[in-house]
Amino acid sequence: MAELQQGKWRVALVQGDIRLGEPEENRKHMQELLGRTVAEHPDLDLAVLPEMWNTGYALDRIHELADAEGKATREWLSAFAAKHRIHIVGGSIAEKRDGKIYNTMYVFDREGKETARYAKIHLFRLMEEEKYLASGERNVVFELERMKAGASICFDIRFPELARTLALQGAKVLFVPAEWPHPRLHHWRTLLMARAIENQMYVVACNRVGSGGGADFFGHSMIIDPWGEIVAEGGEGEEIVTGTVDLSLVDEVRGRIPVFADRRPGCYEL
Numbered sequence: 588m589a590e591l592q593q594g595k596w597r598v599a600l601v602q603g604d605i606r607l608g609e610p611e612e613n614r615k616h617m618q619e620l621l622g623r624t625v626a627e628h629p630d631l632d633l634a635v636l637p638e639m640w641n642t643g644y645a646l647d648r649i650h651e652l653a654d655a656e657g658k659a660t661r662e663w664l665s666a667f668a669a670k671h672r673i674h675i676v677g678g679s680i681a682e683k684r685d686g687k688i689y690n691t692m693y694v695f696d697r698e699g700k701e702t703a704r705y706a707k708i709h710l711f712r713l714m715e716e717e718k719y720l721a722s723g724e725r726n727v728v729f730e731l732e733r734m735k736a737g738a739s740i741c742f743d744i745r746f747p748e749l750a751r752t753l754a755l756q757g758a759k760v761l762f763v764p765a766e767w768p769h770p771r772l773h774h775w776r777t778l779l780m781a782r783a784i785e786n787q788m789y790v791v792a793c794n795r796v797g798s799g800g801g802a803d804f805f806g807h808s809m810i811i812d813p814w815g816e817i818v819a820e821g822g823e824g825e826e827i828v829t830g831t832v833d834l835s836l837v838d839e840v841r842g843r844i845p846v847f848a849d850r851r852p853g854c855y856e857l
C-alpha cells in the first residue's frame with residue numbers, strides 16, 4: 588500500500604490450468620490459486636487471471652456452460668477482492684447475455700466494486716470463436732487508484748491499433764488474459780514486447796497452462812515494462828508470477844523518446 592502511493596504496484600499473474608467444460612471445478616481451482624496468491628504475497632495490490640477460465644474452449648457446449656450475465660463469477664470475484672483488499676483483473680469467462688455468448692473480462696477494485704467490463708473484440712477463427720461467440724463492440728479503458736489501464740484479450744494483441752487507441756486514451760498499462768497455445772510462443776513474446784515498446788506502456792499478460800481441446804498452452808505469463816524489459820516471466824507449469832509495475836517509468840520513457848508527440852496521424856490514419 589505504501590509503495591502504491593508512489594505508483595508502484597505489486598502484481599500477480601495467476602497462471603493456472605483450466606479443465607475443459609467444467610465451470611464449477613474451474614471456479615474452485617481459481618479460488619484456490621488466488622487464495623494461495625494472497626497468502627504468499629501479503630503485499631499484493633492486483634491479481635490477473637487467464638482467458639475463458641470458467642469453461643476453456645468447450646465451444647460446442649458453450650450455451651449450456653456459460654455463466655448467465657456473469658452472475659456467479661462476479662459475485663465471487665467481488666467478494667474475494669473486498670475480503671482480501673486487492674484489485675482483480677478477472678481474466679475472462681464465457682458469459683451468456685441476451686441469448687449470445689461473449690468472452691468477457693470483469694475488473695473489480697479492492698472494495699469489491701465492478702470497475703470495468705470488456706467483451707473481446709477480435710474473435711479467433713483458428714479456434715472457431717466466431718462461430719460460437721459474439722464479439723464486443725467497444726474498447727475499454729478503466730482506472731484503479733490512479734492507474735489508468737486498457738483491456739485486451741489474447742488474439743487482440745495482434746491488432747496494434749487497439750493497444751494504440753487505449754494508450755491514446757491515457758492507458759499506461761495493457762492487461763492481456765490469454766489462452767495462447769504452442770507452437771506460437773515466439774509470436775506471443777514478440778507481440779507483447781512490441782505492444783509495450785511502441786506504446787511505452789506496461790504489458791501485463793496472464794496465459795493459462797495445460798492442455799484442452801487439442802491445444803497445449805505454454806504459460807509464459809509476462810510483465811513487460813515500457814522500455815521493453817521483462818520484469819517477470821513464467822515457465823510452462825502452473826505458478827504465480829509476480830512483479831512490480833512502476834507507473835513513473837511510463838512517464839520517464841515517454842519523456843525520453845516522445846513517440847506520442849511525434850505521431851503524424853494525418854499521414855496514416857484510415
Ligand SMILES: O=C(O)CCC(=O)C(=O)O
Binds near residue numbers: 745768771774
Ligand atoms: O493469435 C494467436 O495465435 C492465439 C490467439 C488465441 O488463442 C485466442 O485469441 O484465443
